[in-house]
Amino acid sequence: MGMQSVREFVWGEIPSSKLEQKLLLKIDWFILSYCCLMYFTNYLDRANVNNAYVSGMRQELDMQGNDFNKINTIFTCGYIVGMIPNNLMLQVVKPRIWFPLMQIVWGVLTFCSSAVQNVEQLYAIRFFQGVSEASTFVGTHYILGSWYKPGELGKRSGIFTSSGLAGTLFSGVLQAAVYQNLNAVGGRSGWRWLFIIDGVITLPIALYGFIVFPDVPATTNAFYLSEEERLLSHERLESDTVQHGLSWNLVKKVLGRWRWYGCSLLFAISGETESFGSNNLMGQWLSAIGGYTVEQVDYYPSGVTAFGIASTLVCATWTDYTRARWPVLVYMCICCTIAAICILVWSSPTGLKFFAYYLAGASYSGQATTFAWANQICADDNQERAIVLASMNMWNNAVNAWWPLLFYPATDAPRFKKGMIAMICTCAATLAVTWLVWYLERREHRLANAKEKRLSQEGRESVGSDKVTGSGEK
Known part of the structure; x- marks a missing residue:
């Protein structure tokens, strides 16, 4: 390289x-x-x-x-x-x-x-x-x-x-x-x-x-951008972006396409892989099993976040280079599944459980990638993109309002058996929805290319027909 x-x-x-x-x-x-x-x-x-x-x-x-x-x-x-x-x-x-x-x-x-x-x-x-x-x-x-x-x-x-x-x-x-x-x-x-x-x-x-x-x-007046830079900032994005006023037609259009459903479902499910970190399960585990000071219980779980930051930056770098978003979600699901299995097998050594909780920090890497993917999918329509991005986080929070109470109650510490089983199922569901979004995106591109090719062919035939008509009239 x-x-x-x-x-x-x-x-x-x-x-x-x-x-x-x-x-x-x-x-x-x-x-x-x-x-x-x-x-x-x-x-x-x-x-x-x-x-x-x-x-x-x-x-x-x-x-x-x-x-x-x-x-x-x-x-x-x-x-x-x-x-x-x-x-x-x-x-x-x-x-x-x-x-x-x-x-x-x-x-x-x-x-x-x-x-x-x-x-x-x-x-x-x-x-x-x-x-x-x-x-x-x-x-x-x-x-x-x-x-x-x-x-x-x-x-x-x-x-x-x-x-x-x-x-x-x-x-x-x-x-x-x-x-x-x-x-x-x-x-x-x-x-x-x-x-x-x-x-x-x-x-x-x-x-x-x-x-x-x-x-x-399209609207920037930033004092630090020259007129040439303003024009370039608008022109350098390859796709033609649709921009319309806000109306009920926008709602019909958004709900009439797969993007809102697919992207919302993807983050509503995949966002729950962050449950290990967001509910501080490692801290609850350390506190429940005893033998650790208050400072250690507060400090040790920071490794989950640290690995999450490293995973996020490395995965974001890699996915920009390859232009493929879905492999990051696969990586995240594999890590979280391994972590859940290691913790579910309660006879596993303490060191392996430490490793498992830290490995689960990989779940944070999916967040940036999922939203970058949705931005990419909806790049041709600003209003739809705004609604889809907001809906993704809205549905994730709607699920997260009750998910921890059902699967990660504090009374389940230190084992969180229900939570580990739920994590494995969440990862499997995330992989299924990731495939669905990948398939629908590819299908949309294929249909768009076919339509463009057909219109181009009809345009050439129309030009040829005009030429024939014109030569006959002379």
Whole structure:
């Protein structure tokens, strides 16, 4: 593999000109820097209630029974409700305005959380926080699909999703430091300061977005792009993109094609392979079997996230180079199936269980690839792409609202027998749906090529017929 091939493998398709190379460098810097920072604050402001709950909020607000579970369920409901409207708003309001505006909304709500006097007030805040935070994940994938070619998209999607995973590695440390140093300062409890500090971090990043975010190629007025670069950003995406106003015809069109069903089903199922990490099963296992300090129980599971970041970046790099998305999902399913079997066989040694939990971190690699694939499938229609991306995450969250309660309840620790069986079945179902989407995409391309060939043939016959008619009239 030569240097050119190595460079292409590491950073995706090589720009064809110096101008394109300069353009790509600019949009990489300004789009990815803001989107990654936005997603990081999204994670901070979403996860802080977990830290607050164990840092005095439960006692101060006199929370009882499943009040804490209700907070998370209400947030998830808001998140589900907000997904499609947020993505459709990107068709109406410039992303440079909408993204930072929603970030300000959830930042202000985070400030408000520091002043709540009862859990009912927190319920209301968390619902609207879920609605506003729903703008970030699928909205960013929509923007990435608007700026990047298929050969560039996977790596950028991977970097974006990894920024959220990276946040899981040190956000807890940040929250603990805030609580340790600010508890009782100014007469405020430490958990209230958590919300204040997170809000303080959020708002300047929103201001940065107002200033530098470039919208989409067709409408960008970014100060750092020349007129030539603006034209190139619009022209370099190969496919002709359909752009219509919002109407009920859009809904009929989206529901009349396979894309919405196939992509939504794919992420609704494949997203549940992340259950090992999202439910911190390794931490629950270590805590339940005993013999580990609190610090070790908190620290050891970070290896799951670390392997998830590595898998995401390597897979995203590879899939951009090969232009094939489906093998990443196969890799993810194989890893998670092996992990589940190793844990299901309870007589296996502790070291093998450690290996299995870390191997299960591969499940995170499917997220970026699945959304890059959906961007690629719907590249010819912006509105459909926005709805499909939002629906994928919406259905995944709809499933995830009850999935852990059914298959990964804390009372099943340390073995999680039901969960391991469910994971094996989830991986098998993911492979089946992956094949279905792959088949339908290939079928769509085959039919489109056949139609184009037929129209071209009819055009040539029409020209030939005109020539014959013309020669007869002379």
